[in-house]
Every structure is written in C-alpha cells, then in structure tokens.
Amino acid sequence: MSTPHIGVLALQGAVAEHARALQAAGAQVSTVRRPAELEGLDGLIVPGGESTTMARLAAPVHLMEAIRERHAEGMSMFGTCAGMILMADQILDAEALTGFERIGGLDVVVRRNGYGSQLDSFTGALTVSGLPGTDLTPLQAVFIRAPIIESVGSEVEVIASWQDRPVAVRQGRVLAASFHPELTPDHRLHEHFVQIAGARLSS
C-alpha cells in the first residue's frame, strides 16, 4: 500500500503538533492554506484553535467550500475541537460564525465552549472503540475550551464518551473529537485516521 498523504489546515491553531503526530503515524504530511494545496490529499486534519478565526481566514480564498468539495470527491477529514465545530452540521451559540462558510458534513449538534468557563482545561481518560492495534490502555484526552457534542445523527458512530457525553465520533470518512489528540504522545487516533484515509488507496 502506498503512504497516505494527509494535509493539516494551517490557518491557525495546533498545526505543528498534528503534523508531528501524523508523521509518527506513518503519513506523508503537508500543510494547507489555499485550495490548490488540497490537490491529491487522501485526508485533511482541521486542528483545534479558534473556529471563528479559521473561518475568517479561510473566507477570502473560499477554502471551506473547497474542503467540502474535496471531501465529496473522497478526501477523509478529521476535525479536532475547533475543527469539529467547523465540520458540524449544526452549532449552538454560533453568533460569531454567522455569515462565514464552514465545512459541514458531520451530522452532529455542537455547543461551542460547552466545557468552557469553569473548567477551561482538563484531561480525561477515554476508552476509544475501533482503534488499530491491540493496545487497550485508555487514551488521555486534553480538553481546552472544548465543544460539547449535544446530539448525533443516526449515521454517526460514537467511538468515545466522557461523563456520558460523546467526545469522539465517526461518520464514514469523517472523524471528529472534542479534545486535542495531538497534545499527548499517544498517536492511536492519528493512526486510526491515517488508516481511514488510506483505505481507498488499497481498495
């Protein structure tokens, strides 16, 4: 099988950390700031950071629409934290995003900063289903002003929960997490995404 080529949206946010985790997971990695840089990608990570800032920076070059089109043509997507907000079909507390294109495509309702104010940052140990390999140790998940997933559609599989709420989900070629998997040395979720994105190369 050839090496999956994965991009990291590099407008703002945790870009370098994702790139390192993807390299460790065996992918060929490049950064994406313009639509042309989506060409030939098997997958794209939209990192955590600030969803409103990313949406504003993407607008002049219509990057969100271009990502949506490439996804429709087969590119996998992995949205973490702010990245998940940009992929969610519905956002509560979305005033700051009004008028800006987002990617969409993930049938979930999210609440921005839902884990915010009192608990700005915390770590939870998660059991994640469907990860590659035989390592069953819990994944340490770092939540930073994280969005709450309020509900998921019928095509969405919940692969990890924390305190009875979904925090990682998969819908076909879309993976999403409320937390920051790039900030811990455990790269199993990145490996999982590389496998999802690479599946069409081996089929």
Ligand SMILES: NC(=O)CC[C@H](N)C(=O)O
């Ligand atoms: N760590 C994060 O990505 C935080 C997300 C941020 N609260 C937003 O709304 O975009």
